[in-house]
Amino acid sequence: MAELAVIGAGYVGLTSAACLARLGNSVVCVDNDPSKVDYLLAGEVGIAEPGLPELVREGLSSGKLTFTTSLDPLRGIGMVMLCLPTPMAADGHADLSVLESVLGSLGDLLGRDGVVVLKSTVPVGTAERAAELLCRADVQVVGNPEFLREGFAVEDFLHPDRIVVGAADQEAGDRVAALYASTGAPVLRTDPASAELAKYASNAFLAMKVSYVNVLAELCERLGAEVAEVAAVMGLDDRIGPAFLSPGPGWGGSCLPKDTSALLRTAEHAGIDFAMLRDAVRANARQQAVIVRKIRCAVTGSASGSLAGARIGLLGLTFKAGTGDLRHSPALAIADELARAGAVLTGYDPGVTGRDKVGPVTVAGDPTLVAKEADAIVVLTEWPEFRDLDWAQLAAVAARPVLVDTRNLLDARALAGTPFLRTGVGTGKPGEPHPR
The missing domain is CATH 3.40.50.720 (NAD(P)-binding Rossmann-like Domain)
Known part of the structure; x- marks a missing residue:
């Protein structure tokens, strides 16, 4: 099982972190909202999502899941999953400012041959742009879009109808696909775009x-x-x-x-x-x-x-x-x-x-x-x-x-x-x- 970080504790990030912990992985979830992190560490979930509070408390109890506001615990980690907001900007484009800011901070933290997983919904070319922002030739960026329905997010994560892995590097794609192996879902391997x-x-x-x-x-x-x-x-x-x-x-x-x-x-x-x-x-x-x-x-x-x-x-x-x-x-x-x-x-x-x-x-x-x-x-x-x-x-x-x-x-x-x-x-x- 993998050790990874999930950055962002919104609908997608919190569901991903809790479900990945349920699947046996060791997950640290990072969010910049101190009050939210305090609540989560106490097992309190502010999102109305069936089954999610129970999974969070289960992960905390087992030690497979933890929460923090700091990126420091990520130093040397081998995989980071980005679940950050990409809202609509005034001109209709996706606003990637939060994503790009975090990417700029990850380059010095990731371990050798690390993998950055883009779970956020991002425009074509973002994986390529992310690789440039990381300034790390040994780090691979893999697209892994979510298909979670609000109200059914836990069910959709643990029992997906498909997993999409967009990777230019075969080994990096294999590592991401392995996160979902126990779900039995079909994995569609594509290029990042x-x-x-x-x-x-x-x-x-x-x-x-x-x-x-x-x-x-x-x-x-x-x-x-x-x-x-x-x-x-x-x-x-x-x-x-x-x-x-x-x-x-x-x-x-x-x-x-x-x-x-x-x-x-x-x-x-x-x-x-x-x-x-x-x-x-x-x-x-x-x-x-x-x-x-x-x-x-x-x-x-x-x-x-x-x-x-x-x-x-x-x-x-x-x-x-x-x-x-x-x-x-x-x-x-x-x-x-x-x-x-x-x-x-x-x-x-x-x-x-x-x-x-x-x-x-x-x-x-x-x-x-x-x-x-x-x-x-x-x-x-x-x-x-x-x-x-x-x-x-x-x-x-x-x-x-x-x-x-x-x-x-x-x-x-x-x-x-x-x-x-x-x-x-x-x-x-x-x-x-x-x-x-």
Whole structure:
């Protein structure tokens, strides 16, 4: 088993460190946030990721995992995995400043014939650039992109469907592939550039698929078709598959927005007109306006009706269920638009705790408070527990029984016996009260 360091204790870094320790490796995880490191050393995990707190405590107990704010313990180490943020810069490119800063500090620390593993999502050419920043001819840089879903990160790491290792040096690639040997996952060996591009290509394709189904949902509404039925037919085709065929308020999160933007900038730099991806990004921005118009119609009866002073309750604030991540959340983008239109917003999300406000939304600790005196309730995140709410009670405290279900989460059974007038996405049938 290997001895390695993981730099960065965010979603990817902490999951990677804890899971690599579970696989038997000796791991030191470095982060520059002292308070975060103190919490982690005490076995406290601030990330809402199923199974991760248990793995961290297990690693600490076994001695396979430790945390520090200092790079000094890395002196002489043979392998370092970089799990650092590469956010979207103002011009749409990936901001590599943190990554490059750390690389500049590693050259003097790595042991002879060391390996630097790029787990961060980085543009093509970063591995080559990293080698230059290290100023070490004996150190190899290997691309090893992550494919972790928030809410399923531990499961995805320990039971991956593929491992990508992009290495110019065979032996360095072998060392990285060996980290995952016990998972039994297929290992795809590529050059570094292909590994770097593969991550962007995967996320951009998923974004295009969601944009496609959202536009398809609007077409279904115009033609009197049901998007759920259309998507079910599509999903049974092995060439398409059912994943990412659920319409909603648009895609967001920490990955898809920045990765689609970075890939577009990369394509432009290479002289390629990636028109279909650019259109997918535009369609996603437009989807938020589509949802706001749908809410406006449900509340006022008109696409141009005024929302000034309307009390609207929001169920879901995170970008998807199963996480507390609010980054680039379409729910918050829609909330911002509603607030600009004069609406008064109260929201509830089981993944958001300890906060009184998120943007323009007053955060409630109970969904009943979201419904209280509301002119409409809007489901923006697909938390399964929303299906089991006491919808009759919510209707009783609401000012009006108006429900806009942007995730098509609720069916007639969930709302049976309530007066709610439900508006979904991609349904050709007008909203109507559910039977008592």
